[in-house]
Amino acid sequence: MTQPVAYRAAILYSLGDPARVGLDHSFAWHEDGVLVVADGHIQDVGPAPEVLDRLPEGTQVITLKNRLITPGFIDTHIHFPQTEMIASYGDQLLDWLNNYTFPEERKFADEAHAARVAGVFLDELLRNGTTTAMVFGTVHKQAVDAFFTESARRNTRMIAGKVMMDRNAPEFLLDTAASSYADSRELIERWHKQGRQLYAVTPRFAPTSTAEQLTEAGRLMSEYDDLYMQTHLSENKQEIAWVKSLFPEQKGYLDVYDHFGLLGERSVFAHAVHLEQEESERMGATGSVISHCPTSNLFLGSGLFDLPSAEQHQIRVGLGTDVGAGTSFSMLQTINEAYKIQQLRQHKLHPLKAFYLATLGGAESLSLDDKLGNLLPGKEADFLVVDLEATPLMKARIQNTQNLYEKLFVLMMLGDDRVIAETYVYGECQHRREDA
Incomplete structure (x- = not known):
């Protein structure tokens, strides 16, 4: 020693x-x-x-x-490719993705660009006191490779994954069900549990993946015992209606993911602002996790997260900055906004609970509380x-x-x-x- x-x-x-x-x-x-x-x-x-x-x-x-x-601090939901588009004005979720996010993510086909932004991103996390995060990449395998390389250089414990997205996005950002499986598997073999790096299977959200691609995501989860899965859920009412139109055979948004075997103790769903009662019960029963993203939910006008309901259903909850829809890398600013959201719901967020969510609660939600928190x-x-x-x-x-x-x-x-x-x-x- x-x-x-x-x-x-x-x-x-x-x-x-x-x-x-x-x-x-x-x-x-x-x-x-x-x-x-x-x-x-x-x-x-x-x-x-x-x-x-x-x-x-x-x-x-x-x-x-x-x-x-x-x-x-532990950030359970953030997008590293959106670092340089934070504070993009004036849209709600679906328009914001089309007008800002997708054009920005196109740049990450260039591995040198991805490496530079990954460095900026990780340094900004550390400057704000965040030492562990669950991170979305882009659809580009090389961008995620560059991210893990930069994280390993700093020895930060990061969970990250390549976005899987084979429809309802610009052609320049689409992969296929087969390529997303192959690329993800290659990254898993290269990075998962190498030093402090961990991998998350990452379908962006149900509307941008076909049934075939979600099947491949479930296949990856079944092939490895200890992978993570990260995606988005019930952030915006227009989004929920879109999901129901795309998957009419499923009972609702959460049931889409459930059908493809994507619920479980290492599955983290960002937002979950508009869950139905049955969905909350199912999340609790499967041990699935919610990442509450207050600055993003306010910025995009998505809604007010119901923390007491999550507690009632024994759902683990972590906090996410959700940069770049989120407006700050700071977890302190994130719990600041979480407090205000609960005030609007006539519920008081005690500072000890807020501190727990930003530290040990985040570790528990990521099944890392034996190591962190x-x-x-x-x-x-x-x-x-x-x-x-x-x-x-x-x-x-x-x-x-x-x-x-x-x-x-x-x-x-x-x-x-x-x-x-x-x-x-x-x-x-x-x-x-x-x-x-």
Whole structure:
């Protein structure tokens, strides 16, 4: 084992979903704590007097004054090819895809372009404190290859896949059922579980895949025990009507995916804003996952996600920025908007629940909570050093708080990339704010 390094600061991490275990049992808080890291993993964590007393003699202790250590954020739905088209004006989902997304994704036939954008994308994630993400590529195999290459260079844990899309899109972005299977299989063999990289079978959404292609997606899932599947579901009412017209033999949108064997514990469905009761029940029964994408749902006018219903049906929920329909890489800005959506639904999102969704909840939804999501010993050492006084307004507001809950709420409402002083990936600093 390499020589451990100890970081002394305030430390906060989730222990469970507040909706299941209660607020008081959902987190660990050490106002003066120490986190010990070696060989890319957490070795020890706890109150400073206790951890310092049991440190091996000569261990380096780095004291981080006025800082908070948290787990790295986990983004369960994002599109790396849409990095440079974020904030494209004025359309709802289907027009937005045709007018902005598809022309942008055409550029990713060029592997050099894909590699450059992947670098920008991953650096932006790290600058915002996101250390793990579930990522859409494009239809181009070489673009996904370039993405994984850039992720491996940074040692980030990423789940990504080549888009499968053989109809209802421009000719220049279409593959076929056969080629999408072959290309996906080649990428799986090259990248899945290589270092920290993982693969997700990625049909874009039901309208852009024929029954033949969805059959091939299901075939891939049956051939590997531990693959992921990612797609979109019930984001927009016009989209839902379109799906029903394309698949009249199925009971509804979710049933299309169910028919082709695409539901399960590693299947992540972005949005799910307009689920029917039977669909919620089926998602809960199959262990399928929802990625809630609040900034995107507001930006495209898609609707307001019903978090209490998902909890009632015991559906795992993670958070997604959904860049580029989402308007920020920051998970802090994402939980800011999630709070507002629940307010509009007459439901309060507690800051501890929001923090859980952005960290351990994301890990649980991606079946990675044995490796990620909090700072317990044995977990991979993806963590953040957070500056709660990063702006004059935050400093003034933090000094006027009475307890931890208030501080955390200020962080989620006023925080953004500026509060991320350092981002550590597998124990190594991969981002440091210039003035940190």
